[in-house]
Every structure is written in structure tokens, then in C-alpha cells.
Amino acid sequence: MDQVDDRYERRLLDELKKVDQKIARLSNERDALIRLLSRARVERHADGDRTILRSTSIDRIAVETKILQFLGDRAEPAAARDIYEAAIAVFPGLKESTFRSHMHRLKQKGKIEPVAKARGRWKLSPST
Numbered sequence: 277m278d279q280v281d282d283r284y285e286r287r288l289l290d291e292l293k294k295v296d297q298k299i300a301r302l303s304n305e306r307d308a309l310i311r312l313l314s315r316a317r318v319e320r321h322a323d324g325d326r327t328i329l330r331s332t333s334i335d336r337i338a339v340e341t342k343i344l345q346f347l348g349d350r351a352e353p354a355a356a357r358d359i360y361e362a363a364i365a366v367f368p369g370l371k372e373s374t375f376r377s378h379m380h381r382l383k384q385k386g387k388i389e390p391v392a393k394a395r396g397r398w399k400l401s402p403s404t
């Protein structure tokens with residue numbers, strides 16, 4: 277019985293190690309993105325372009341990227357509710373009205389489009 281317990285414990289420790297490595301990798305990726313965003317802000321500010329100078333712009337970019345990623349990962353169109361749930365899993369404070377604004381903005385940019393015969397379902401635009 278001790279052998280089984282030892283193997284089980286080793287397996288759990290291995291899984292924990294993998295999770296810790298994944299967290300470290302994601303943390304490094306996050307830090308790199310923050311550095312890139314900071315550089316982009318400085319460069320755009322120097323050029324007089326104020327598109328991402330507001331702090332809310334960072335959240336907007338992140339939420340819209342998550343929406344596009346979610347739709348890109350699917351072969352079929354997704355329900356707005358499923359997209360919203362994926363977004364709030366990453367951005368817990370996201371309100372539905374704000375989410376709808378993000379969806380509308382992406383639609384206006386031509387990045388996503390509603391599915392004609394399925395109300396409330398969205399897909400990436402062919403040009404995306």
C-alpha cells in the first residue's frame with residue numbers, strides 16, 4: 277500500500293510542478309506584454325496618437341483580444357452568452373453592457389459578424 281501511496285504522491289507532485297512551470301511561463305508572457313504595451317503607449321504618445329493612452333484602453337484591447345481568440349478557437353459560430361462567459365472567466369468585473377459594446381466595436385471594425393440565421397451567434401469575419 278505504501279508503494280501505491282508513494283507513486284500517487286509523486287504523480288501529484290509532478291502535476292504541481294507542471295502547473296507551477298505553466299504559471300511562471302504565463303507570468304513571464306504577461307510581463308512581456310505589459311512592457312510591449314508600455315512601449316507602444318510611449319511611441320504613440322510621441323507621435324501624437326492617443327489611441328491607447330487611457331487605462332481603459334488596456335482592458336478594451338485585452339477583452340477584444342479574448343473575444344477574437346475565443347471565436348478563432350471554434351469551427352462553428354458561438355453564442356454571445358458563451359463568448360461573454362469566456363470573457364468574464366478572464367475579466368471577472370466585465371459587465372454585460374460593456375461586453376456588448378466590445379462586440380459592437382469589433383463588428384464595426386469588421387472583425388466579427390453575426391450569423392444571419394442564428395440570432396445571438398457570432399463568428400470571425402472572413403477577412404480576420
